[in-house]
Structure formats: C-alpha cells, structure tokens
Amino acid sequence: MRFNRMLLSAALVVVALVVQVCVLARLQLPGAVPDLMLLTVLGLALVYGHVGGCLVGFGAGLLTDLAPPADHAAGRYALVLCVIGYLAGLAKPEKGQPRTALGPMLVVVAAAIGTTLLYASVGALVGDTAARHVGLVSLLFTAAVYDLLLAPFVVPGVMALARRAENDPLAETNSSGGSGRTTTDVSAGWLSSGTGLRLGGRRTVLRTKAVKVRAARAGRIKGVKRL
Template identity: 70%
Template sequence: MRINRILLSSALVVIALVVQVTVLARLHLPGAVPDLMLLVVIGLTLVYGHTSGALIGFGAGLLADLAPPADHATGRYALVLCVIGYLVGLVRPESGRLRSATVPMLVVVAAAIGSTLLYAGVGSLVGDTAARHVGLTGLVLTATLYDLLLAPFTVPLIMALARRTENDPLAGEGPATLGGGGEGAFPRLGGQRGGLFGRPVRRQGRVKGVRRL
C-alpha cells in the first residue's frame, strides 16, 4: 500500500473506532450497534480494491479487537473485516468509479448481513453463544438497518477522501501514476509506451524543432 493510503486509512479507522466506542456503543439501541468501522472499510475498499481492502479490514478489525471494552477473542473481528474487505473489493469496477449510488447501498446491506453472520459463526466456533441468546435474526435486521441509515452520511465522504489520495500527483506508484497497473481508481493516461497524452517515445534522439518536456 502507498504511504498516502496508509495515512488516510489509519486516520479514518482511528476516528471511526473512537466514535464507535464513545458515541454509538452508548446509544443503547435495540439489537445491534451501528458499525462505523465496517462502513469505513467499505468506503475505502470501493476505491482501493480488494487487496488493500483486506489489509485495511484486518487492521481495523484487530484494532477493534484490542480496544476496550472488547469482550471477545482477539482476531475475531479482524478476520470478519478482512473477509468483508476482500469481498467488497471484488465488486469494485475497473475504473474505480461507481455510476450509481445504489451500488454502495447494496454493498452496505450485503456487508452488514455477511459480517453479522460471519461474526456469529466464528463466535460459535470459539464457544461464544451470545448471538444465539440475543437472537441472530434480530441482530441481522437491526445491524442492516442501522448501517444503511448511517451509510449515506459516511461512505460517499470516505470514498471522496480516498479518491483525492489516488489523484495525488506526487505519488510514485499505483493508480495515480501514468501507465501504472495495479488496482487504482483512475484509468491510465496514454498508452504503455506513449506516456502522458500518448506522447510517443523517441528512440532516435531529439526531433529538431520540438521542445522536450
């Protein structure tokens, strides 16, 4: 991952965790808690792609596992967000730009359902039956509802911030570079040999009368 991706992702994940623990978790809403960490992972992954999404998801989940008042096995949420980040990245278009706002909302719904079921499934493997006592159906429905209500205020903003880092002209690799391969958010300018605006590579020396850039 490029340094600008790491810095932005780290800042957003830390902010999301603080808001999650200090605000959302204290609302005492019925059922699940709105998952701001999940929405941050979704927003970043829809721009950066599945590889970065898996790494961001793992890091965000591990941080949530270690932050108090976590009462579950360390690595459990890291596994969940890593898998969700990878799967969300697979639906990202090649250009990295979504033509409709419907797609992110559908992704949020699928991710909310998938993360809740996966979290409960991993919990059952390690002997945590809390979801069974609370009611898995109620958790899935409330988690999906809360995340869907919160998504329009968070996911577009996160994606806009992520695209700004991808458009950094000082970046040395990835999608913002000219002719770069990778999982970037912007198409390449020019051909593989043409460089900027398709400018041909001159192999036979300087062309007289043409100033070299």
C-alpha cells in the first residue's frame, strides 16, 4: 500500500474506533450495535480492491480487539474483518465509482450479515456461546438494519476521501517519471535552446547556400578561361 493510502486508512480507522467505543456502544440499542468500523473498511475496500481491503480489515479488526472494553480473544475480529474486507474488495467497481447506490448497499447488507455469522462461528470454535443466548436471528436482523441506516452517512464519504487520495497530483507527477518524461524534457530543452533540429536545419541551409556560391564562382571562372 502506498503511503497516502496507509495514512488515510489509519486516520479513518482511528476516528471510527473512537466513535464506535465512545458513542455507538453506549446507545443501548436492542440487538446488535451499529458497526462503524465495518462500514469504514467496506468504503476503503470498494476503492482499494481486495488486497487493500484485506489489509485494512485486518488492521482495523486487530485495533478493535485490543481497544477496551474488549471481551473476546485478540485476533477474532481481525480475522472476521480481514475476510470481509477481501470479499468486499472483489466487488470494487471497474471504473472506480459505482453507477448506482444499489451495489454498495447490497455489499453493506451482505457484509453485516456475513460479519455476524462469521464472528459467531469463530466464537463457537473458541467456546464463546454469547450469540446463542442473545439470539442469532435477532443479531442478524438488527445488524443489517443498523448498518444499512448508517451506511449512507459513512460509506460514500469514505469512498470520496479514498478516491481523492488516489488522485493526488503529487503522486501522479512522481509516478509519471521515467523515460517518457525524460524524453519530453530533453526534446523541449533542445528546441527551447535553439539547437537540435532547428540548428540542423540552419546548417543545412547554410551548406546549400555555400554549394550554390561555389558553383557560381566555378562557372564564372570557366567562362573567363573560355574567353
């Protein structure tokens, strides 16, 4: 990942974690909790692709695992968001920007349900049965509804920031260096300095004039001899 991607991803993940822990986790909503971290990972994955989404998801999940009040084993949510970020990155639009909002909304619903199922499955493997007591069906429904309601305020903004970082003019200038730019600069320098083709053309004209002068002089000399 490039430096601007890493910097933007880290800033967005930290802000999402602070809002998640300090605001959303204290709302006492029935069922699941709105997952702002998941929506941030989805927005970045839809711009950066599956590899970037996988890396961002793993980092965001690991940070969530370590942030208090963590009540599960470290690495559990990192695994979940890593897989979800990879799968969401596969749905990246070909031209970088979706034509309609239906595609990202479907990705949000699928990711909310998939995250809950995968998190509960990993918990069952390590002996965590909290999802059974709360009710898995209720968690799936509330997670999809909460994330879908919050997505229009988060995902488009995250995608817009990620695209703006991708279109950084400084990065484009640095990445466009090489033989093409060197050739252009050299040719421009040659033309602006009055050398190269222009100088060669002047030399050709001067040589042509010199040949004509010599031919005229030779003709005059021959004419004198004949006289």
